[in-house]
Amino acid sequence: xxxxxxxxxxxxxxxxxxxxxxxxxxxxxxxxxxxxxxxxxxxxxxxxxxxxxxxxxxxxxxxxxxxxxxxxxxxxxxxxxxxxxxxxxxxxxxxxxxxxxxxxxxxxxxxxxxxxxxxxxxxxxxxxxxxxxxxxxxxxxxxxxxxxxxxxxxxxxxxxxxxxxxxxxxxxxxxxxxxxxxxxxxxxxxxxxxxxxxxxxxxxxxxxxxxxxxxxxxxxxxxxxxxxxxxxxxxxxxxxxxxxxxxxxxxxxxxxxxxxxxxxxxxxxxxxxxxxxxxxxxxxxxxxxxxxxxxxxxxxxxxxxxxxxxxxxxxxxxxxxxxxxxxxxxxxxxxxxxxxxxxxxxxxxxxxxxxxxxxxxxxxxxxxxxxxxxxxxxxxxxxxxxxxxxxxxxxxxxxxxxxxxxxxxxxxxxxxxxxxxxxxxxxxxxxxxxxxxxxxxxxxxxxxxxxxxxxxxxxxxxxxxxxxxxxxxxxxxxxxxxxxxxxxx
Ligand code: AMP
Ligand code: MG
Numbered sequence: 001x002x003x004x005x006x007x008x009x010x011x012x013x014x015x016x017x018x019x020x021x022x023x024x025x026x027x028x029x030x031x032x033x034x035x036x037x038x039x040x041x042x043x044x045x046x047x048x049x050x051x052x053x054x055x056x057x058x059x060x061x062x063x064x065x066x067x068x069x070x071x072x073x074x075x076x077x078x079x080x081x082x083x084x085x086x087x088x089x090x091x092x093x094x095x096x097x098x099x100x101x102x103x104x105x106x107x108x109x110x111x112x113x114x115x116x117x118x119x120x121x122x123x124x125x126x127x128x129x130x131x132x133x134x135x136x137x138x139x140x141x142x143x144x145x146x147x148x149x150x151x152x153x154x155x156x157x158x159x160x161x162x163x164x165x166x167x168x169x170x171x172x173x174x175x176x177x178x179x180x181x182x183x184x185x186x187x188x189x190x191x192x193x194x195x196x197x198x199x200x201x202x203x204x205x206x207x208x209x210x211x212x213x214x215x216x217x218x219x220x221x222x223x224x225x226x227x228x229x230x231x232x233x234x235x236x237x238x239x240x241x242x243x244x245x246x247x248x249x250x251x252x253x254x255x256x257x258x259x260x261x262x263x264x265x266x267x268x269x270x271x272x273x274x275x276x277x278x279x280x281x282x283x284x285x286x287x288x289x290x291x292x293x294x295x296x297x298x299x300x301x302x303x304x305x306x307x308x309x310x311x312x313x314x315x316x317x318x319x320x321x322x323x324x325x326x327x328x329x330x331x332x333x334x335x336x337x338x339x340x341x342x343x344x345x346x347x348x349x350x351x352x353x354x355x356x357x358x359x360x361x362x363x364x365x366x367x368x369x370x371x372x373x374x375x376x377x378x379x380x381x382x383x384x385x386x387x388x389x390x391x392x393x394x395x396x397x398x399x400x401x402x403x404x405x406x407x408x409x410x411x412x413x414x415x416x417x418x419x420x421x422x423x424x425x426x427x428x429x430x431x432x433x434x435x436x437x438x439x440x441x442x443x444x445x446x447x448x449x450x451x452x453x454x455x456x457x458x459x460x461x462x463x464x465x466x467x468x469x470x471x472x473x474x475x476x477x478x479x480x481x482x483x484x485x486x487x488x489x
Contacts (some may be wrong), residue, residue, distance in 0.1 A: 002038075002048040002056070003106065005065030005094035009176075012201065015186075015194055017069040022059025022091050023112025023122070025169065027156025030054055031449055032133060032456070034150050037173065041098050043150075057151045057171050059091070059111035066093040070114035074188055075181035075248025076298055078282060083188050085181060085248050086116030089123060092177065103205060105177050106150065109170040123159045127441045129168035130452055131485075132259040134440065136172075138432040138459040139256055144234045145227070146256040148173040166445060175255055178202050180224075180299045181248030187302035196306060206253045217306035220252070221321050225296050227254025229325055232292045233332035236285070237340060238431065239265035239369035243275040243485065245283050245291045247298050261485040264431045266475040268362040268369040274434070276484040289333075293325050339426035340373055341405065342380060342419040344412045354401075354408060361398055367391045368475040373427035380409075380420040428462035430469070434485065435476035 009017065033053070038045035047053060055061040062068060070087035077085075091111045097103050109132075110124025129152050139146040155167035178198075186195040196217075203216045203223075210219035231254050235242065242249075243261035251257045261275035270286035278284075283291060300307075300318035307314035334346040337355045346352050362372055372391055378384030379402070388402070389395040409419060432455070440452040458469045466472075476482070 001064050002044045002053055003063050003065060003094065003096055004042060005063075005067070005106075006097050006103075007065075007067050007094045008103070008201075008205075009071070009092065009095065009105075010067040010069055012197060013194060015072070015191065016198070017071050017092075018086075018115040019068065020070050020091060020114045021062065021068050022108055024060040025058050025153075025155035025157050025167065028054050028058035028060060028169070029154040029156065031130075031152040031154050031168070031444070032149075032453070033057075034137070034148070037148055037150055041096050041104055041150075041173065043096060054153065056093075057108065058153045058155065058169050059108050063093065068093055070116050071177055071182070072116070072185055073179055073181040073248055074185040075179070075246050076184070076295070077246040077248070078278075078280075081184075081188070082248075083185075084116070087114055087177075088117040088120045089114075090172075090177075102175070105172075105174045107172045107174065107177060109172055110155070110167065111169055121159060123155075123157070123167050124170060125159050125161050125165040126154070126168040126444055127165065128260065129170040130441050130444050131262075131437055132170055132172070134437055134452070134456060134459065135259045135262060135432050136256070137456060138462065139240075141460050141462050142238060142428060142431075144238070144240075144256060145231055145254055147175075147251075174251070174257060175253035176202075176205055176251070177257075178206075178252040179248050179257070180250045180252065180295055180302070181246075182252070183299055183302045184247060187305065192305050195303075199303070199306060202252050215307065217303045218317060218321065221296075221300055221303055221307070221318070222324075224252055224254065224299060225321055225325050226328055228292045228296060229289075229328035230254070230332040231256065232288050233329060233336045235288060236333060237336035237426070238428070239268065239285070241265065241272060241274055241283070241285050242288065243273070243278065243283055245288060245295065247295045250292070250295050263434045263482070263485050265369045266433065266481070267366045268359065268372070269366070270359070270363065274483070274485045289329050292329075293322070296325060297322055336426070339422055342377075342409055342423040342426075344414075351408070354405060357401055358405075361392065361401060365392045365394060365398075370428065370431050371473070371475060373423075374429055374473070377420060377423040377427050380423060381416050425463055429465065430458050430462045430472055432459055433472070433476065434482040435480040436472060438482050 035045040056063045068091045072086045074083050075085045090109045093106045113122035133149040133152045136149050150171040150173050153169045157167040159167045199217050207223040213219035249258040263274040271284050273281045273284040304314045307317045338346045375388040379388050392398045443451040458472045
């Protein structure tokens with residue numbers, strides 16, 4: 001029995017989910033099993049790493065204690081409200097509690113149709129499975145709150161998308177799969193009792209420190225506002241673009257969830273987007289903080305019936321909490337970018353301006369986001385300055401900026417070694433570059449998973465020099481560049 005399930009969501013009223021078994025796949029084969037993660041979750045990885053375990057994670061058999069369900073939720077997608085989305089291609093097997101007492105969902109993605117599938121097939125193509133595995137594990141290694149990858153399985157079936165593709169099943173681990181859209185679901189249906197149950201459940205699971213708060217809905221809103229502000233700041237610090245920040249893809253726990261058409265930027269541009277379906281650039285890099293605020297406003301609206309006794313007062317409470325978001329985000333962003341520049345903090349407007357001046361130079365001269373900060377780190381001790389300047393076609397204004405930055409950094413005091421160490425940890429060497437992911441997916445489609453495993457190994461130590469893997473540091477060559485990514489569907 002690999003999983004010691006301890007399920008709570010399946011104990012909630014039936015309105016919260018639909019009971020549904022995974023649909024078996026034809027000929028499952030392992031692609032990857034994350035044994036380190038399994039061990040940390042108290043899952044018996046030795047038992048899981050077997051034909052029996054494969055059958056569980058392919059959806060061909062239910063492990064003991066599983067209570068498979070598809071969760072109900074709504075969502076604002078690209079600004080428009082869809083009252084009934086729900087898990088159309090995901091099935092929650094159950095929950096496990098790790099040694100630290102933290103509860104985790106074990107969910108199969110691509111395990112067949114559910115009552116929420118609408119016209120979809122409930123399946124995943126191999127590409128999105130490999131992408132989510134690589135990117136979510138890279139995020140975890142970078143210390144960003146995220147769902148995790150427990151396994152990837154080759155299904156032996158084909159799925160029909162833009163083309164015929166091999167299918168896969170992905171096992172996702174999450175603090176929970178509660179989203180802003182889950183709150184919107186009960187609120188939009190006027191099911192206030194269920195809404196209140198959901199709030200109690202979410203606070204107990206994700207904000208237990210607020211269990212005794214006078215109003216749980218207010219505590220939940222405050223908690224989610226704080227964590228989302230911090231999360232988006234972390235994304236910006238890595239050049240990450242989520243791609244589909246719909247309210248159904250924003251977790252109440254504050255983890256990054258739903259790696260669809262996401263990507264890390266190569267050349268920096270604030271308006272960069274990758275998602276094929278995001279024609280307007282709604283979810284472009286620099287829009288993400290404002291979109292998170294917009295999503296949180298939808299959360300506040302959905303919680304209104306519980307925020308206070310009368311409507312006017314509830315609106316005031318919501319407004320008051322939401323107004324804190326910009327300064328929370330600014331503070332989180334300041335923390336992230338001060339670390340990237342090796343400063344103790346961004347202390348005033350001039351410090352903020354210093355960051356923006358560098359970002360502007362990077363935009364104008366189209367430098368690689370990750371490489372720029374890595375080379376900047378190398379200027380602190382030793383002779384990295386030429387390497388940094390060589391990234392820029394017009395080095396003169398950059399040299400001026402370097403002078404300003406060095407003078408500012410010195411005012412913080414401390415040793416240059418300590419500063420460089422701080423920067424090293426804030427400026428990864430290895431990120432999941434899109435062209436590398438694409439190459440891993442292409443090889444995977446042919447049944448060759450070595451590029452996938454190799455990339456995964458490199459990304460597990462993003463801030464460490466790996467001389468044997470220097471080519472993974474490099475931005476794509478012009479012909480390797482990936483301009484758009486497709487949705488996971
Ligand atoms: P996503 O864009 O992945 O966040 O999904 C948005 C909604 O579409 C969710 O309700 C998904 O469950 C549903 N969905 C996406 N792909 C499929 C599919 N292949 N089959 C059924 N439902 C899907
Ligand atoms: Mg989703």
